[in-house]
Amino acid sequence: MRRLFALVAAVAVAAVLTPAAAHAEPADDGNRAWSLRPGTPEGKPDKRTHYTLQGIPGAAVEEKVLVTNSSKVPASFVIYGTDAFNTSTGAFDLLPAAQKPTDIGSWMQFQAPAITIDAGATVAVPFKVVVPANATPGDHAGGVVVSLATGTDVKVDTRVAVRLYLRIAGLLRPVLAAQKVEAHYFGVTNPFSDGSVTVSYTAENTGNIRLQSHAKLVVKSALTGITLAEKKLPDLPELLPGQRVPHEAEIDGVFPAGPLTVRVELEPFGDPEQPVGQAVPKAEGHTTIWAWPWLLLIVLLILGTGAGFLVRRWLIRRRQARADAAALERRRARKESKAGAAA
Incomplete structure (x- = not known):
């Protein structure tokens, strides 16, 4: 009987303790994870991965994050909000937290x-984006940034952001x-084979619309205009x-035809989610380089020198x-003259 009572008491205690254990607060592992959209x-x-907004000077655009x-x-x-820029590799990035925004990042106000x-x-x-009158x-372009409040004792402190694009109505210039197009030709040991051209250039957005672009590299003979290679x-x-x-880019299969025109062709296009509404002009930059088949020229020079020597x-x-024949003819003439005089 005592054993049965003890067993019932143990079950009762377990029943009392189990809910408390189930509702215990999880231990803080020092890590923080968060996201925004x-x-x-x-x-x-919603289905958006970033903000694509329209606005006019002096008005405000309201959103939620x-x-x-x-x-x-x-x-x-x-x-907080901040401004965006392109890195040296072309990637989209945001200003460091310590750098104060001067454009759209300074227009964002959070409740x-x-x-x-x-x-x-x-x-x-x-939050809202208050567009200045000017x-x-x-x-x-900018971003909405969320980071941990200072003073939090954590193992990882990383800010997370979502892009924000705002197009202000007015004269749009997609340019x-x-x-700075530069090119260099690299030949091969085979004098009758093709070489390659390496090209470096700078793409610059001189307009007021964000643009992507198709790109093509074309190499032509500067003398004849014949296309030698394109990529x-x-x-x-x-x-x-x-x-x-x-x-930077490289193109193979270029015959060393002397002066070459190397041209970079760009075909810009806008974001399909935010069409430009007008034709986007193409752009190009070019330079001229010399590509001589030096080994072939050396061979031809040697052959030419040898041929010249033989000629x-x-x-x-x-x-x-001819001189010997003329001398022989003169001697024969003198002999004939002497023979005639003796006769």
């Missing part, structure tokens, strides 16, 4: 620039330029207004033969 006016997720705390514990975050979110929860944060027409290059990544990015020797022998 555009939201609907109702604060729900959804911030999710995937950490095991509540966490505090700061939300809650600092928030605390429970573990696993998502919060919709309203804002220039065209595309302005891309290929500048379709990978599409250039999106280039923001006022940004420039260096590029010269033949001419000398011919002149000598």
Whole structure:
């Protein structure tokens, strides 16, 4: 009987303790994970991966950003806007946190620039982009950034952002330029084979619309205009207004035909989600280089020198033969003259 009572008591204690253990707070592992995405006016997720907005000077555009705390514990975050730029490889990037934005990043106003979110929860944060009255027409690129609030003791501190594009109505100028074109020819040991041309150039967005571009490399004879080689290059990544990015390319199968014209051809195009609404002009840049088949020229020079030597020797022998024949003819004439005088 005592054993049965003890067993029942143990089960009762377990029943009391089990719910408490099930609701125990998870241990803080020191890691923080969070994400953000555009939201609907109702604060729900939508299909957008970034913001593509339209605006006019002096007006405001209202939006919402959804911030999710995937950490095991509540966490505090700061939300702010900043400007975008292209890196030296053409990638889209945002200004460092310590650098103050001067364009669209300074136009963003958040209803809650600092928030605390429970573990696993998502919060919709309203914000608006207040366009200045003197804002220039065209595309302005930036990002909505969420990072951990300072003073949090964590192992990883990484900011997360979502792109934001705003096109301001007005005169749109989609212009891309290929500048600073330089080229070098590299031959091969076979004097009758083709070589290659390496090209470097800078793509610059001199307009006010963000553009991508198809690209092609063409090499022609500067004397005849005949195309010696052409190559379709990978599409250039999106280039923001006022940004420039260096590029390099190489093309094989180029015959060393003396002076060569090397041309970079760009065919820009806009974002399908935000059409330009007008024809985008093509762009090109070119340079001229010399590509001589030096080994072939050396061989021809040697052959020419040898042929010249043989021709010269033949001419000398011919002149000598003529001189000998003339001398013989003179001696014969003198003999005949003496014989006639003796008779």
